[in-house]
Amino acid sequence: MKTTTSLAVPLAVGLALTAAAVAPASAATAPRTYQGSAAPAExxxxNKDNYRTVAxxxxxxxxxxxxGSRSAGSVWAWDFPASSDFAVLRPAGVGQSGNGDAWGDFRALDKGTAEINSTEQCYPEAGWLCPAVIIPWKVTIVVQ
Structure with missing residues (x-):
């Protein structure tokens, strides 16, 4: 029994080393090359990006x-995000949901600077009151 065990370990190590030597290089170690410019990013x-500048x-x-957010008797909801300059930053779709969320997709076109703006405000349910507050949100986009 001892002879079998002592031969099995070196044999297993040898097979593992051989398999590693003949295995093809993984995709993670292979260099990546791009034709032309890199693919567009997203x-x-x-909310946390308010007043940021993004290149x-x-x-x-x-x-x-x-x-957005919901509290007893009200919903704090966002307006549709909007671009300040369609020649630089073109809208590709916007939407809102009943819980106060809003979203927007924009494509960067020409070099320049544009802002994406939105506002959040309170909408009361029947019998409730909201403060007369409008919260602005703005991000400056620099297209290079």
Whole structure:
């Protein structure tokens, strides 16, 4: 029994080393090359990105996901995000949900600077009151 065990361990180690030597290189270690420029990127922005400046490349997509909130008797809801300059940052779709969330997709076109703006405000349910407050949200996008 001892002889079998002592031969099995070196045999298993040898097989493992042989398999590693003949295995093809993994995709993680293979170098990546791109023809022309890199693929367009997607930038996702949310509530916490208020008043940020973000640099992107022409062709990149910017997705805005603003989260509203609900409290007893009211919903704090976002308006549709909007671009300040369609020649620089073109809207590709916007939407809202009943829970106060709003979203928007924008394509970076030409070099320049544009803002994406939205506002959040309170909408009361019947018999409730809301403060007369409008909360602005703005991100500056620099297309390079």
């Amino acid at each position: 930038v996702v922005l949310g 992107v490349r022409s062709g990149d997509m910017i997705r805005v996901e603003l989260k």
